[in-house]
Amino acid sequence: MLEGKAVIGETDMLQTMQQDALNLASKALDFFDVTEATDIARFIKKEFDRTHGPGWQCIVGTDFGSFVTHCCGCFIYFCIGSLAILLFRGSPPP
Amino acid sequence: MLEGKAVVRETDMPEGMQSYVMELAHQALDAHEVSDCQSIAHFIKQKLDEAYGPAWNSVVGKDFGSCITHLCGSFIFFRVEMMEFLIFKDGKNFTESREEAIGVLQKARNCD
Numbered sequence: 001m002l003e004g005k006a007v008i009g010e011t012d013m014l015q016t017m018q019q020d021a022l023n024l025a026s027k028a029l030d031f032f033d034v035t036e037a038t039d040i041a042r043f044i045k046k047e048f049d050r051t052h053g054p055g056w057q058c059i060v061g062t063d064f065g066s067f068v069t070h071c072c073g074c075f076i077y078f079c080i081g082s083l084a085i086l087l088f089r090g091s092p093p094p
Numbered sequence: 095m096l097e098g099k100a101v102v103r104e105t106d107m108p109e110g111m112q113s114y115v116m117e118l119a120h121q122a123l124d125a126h127e128v129s130d131c132q133s134i135a136h137f138i139k140q141k142l143d144e145a146y147g148p149a150w151n152s153v154v155g156k157d158f159g160s161c162i163t164h165l166c167g168s169f170i171f172f173r174v175e176m177m178e179f180l181i182f183k184d185g186k187n188f189t190e191s192r193e194e195a196i197g198v199l200q201k202a203r204n205c206d
Contacts, residue, residue: 037159038195045161054163055184057151061158065131067139069149069184090149090184 009084011076017052018076021087024048025080034083037061044087052089059086098175104194105170114145115170115181123174131155138181146183153180161195169194 006022013021024047028040037060045058056074059066060083068075074089100116107115115138122137135152142150146168153160156176162169165185171194172179182194 037157038161039159041159042161042195045163049163057160057162057184059153059158059160059180061155063131064153064155064158065133065135066151066153067132067136068151068153069139069143086153090151 006078006080009077009079011078012073013076014073017073020048020051021076021085022078022080025078025083025085029081029083034081037083040083040085044085048087048089055089055091057086057088057090060084100172100174102170102172105172106167107170108167111146111168112170115142115179116172116174118142119172119174119179123177128177134177138179142181142183150181150183154178159195161193163193 006025008018011018021044024044025040028043031043032039041058041060045056048056057068062082062084064084066086068088068090070088070090071092076088077084077086079085100119102112105112118138118141122134125137126133131154135154139150139152155178158178160180162182164182168183170179170181
């Protein structure tokens with residue numbers, strides 16, 4: 001379990017949704033090792049699809065750059081421990 | 095500049111689109127430092143938006159995992175030497191989308 005605090009790099013999400021993302025990342029790191037980036041990404045994406053509607057995208061890792069298109073209010077990039085996490089929704093919910 | 099040949103790990107793209115994306119990756123690697131993942135990702139996304147319409151997403155790096163939902167026929171995961179490229183397009187209609195879980199150090203498989 002990582003005790004590190006999450007540091008938000010960039011977001012346009014409402015506070016409550018931000019908190020959901022950070023809480024899920026902490027929970028994921030209780031279940032998975034930091035090397036299991038794909039499982040962490042899946043855990044976070046699946047829960048966001050369930051609670052905030054489908055179409056979320058999640059990238060987790062220590063070494064990546066990205067350029068994406070997201071809909072308003074649905075983007076967050078943050079670091080927790082040694083990991084960077086990018087979570088966004090590309091298309092508005094149906 | 096990376097001279098290596100691109101190796102496709104996973105894709106559901108038509109051949110022509112695959113070739114175009116990998117050509118863009120080589121162009122991006124010629125134009126940018128290997129360490130500048132964000133500029134490489136930006137270059138690829140921009141060109142694809144122009145060529146095939148928005149909205150493409152591009153992730154480039156050496157160490158990442160992902161879980162995504164993409165439009166069918168618009169997804170590729172490949173590597174050029176030590177760099178990994180995840181390129182995909184969002185669908186407006188989720189009945190035409192599918193989920194993928196992609197990790198650099200793990201076997202690719204569907205989410206479910």
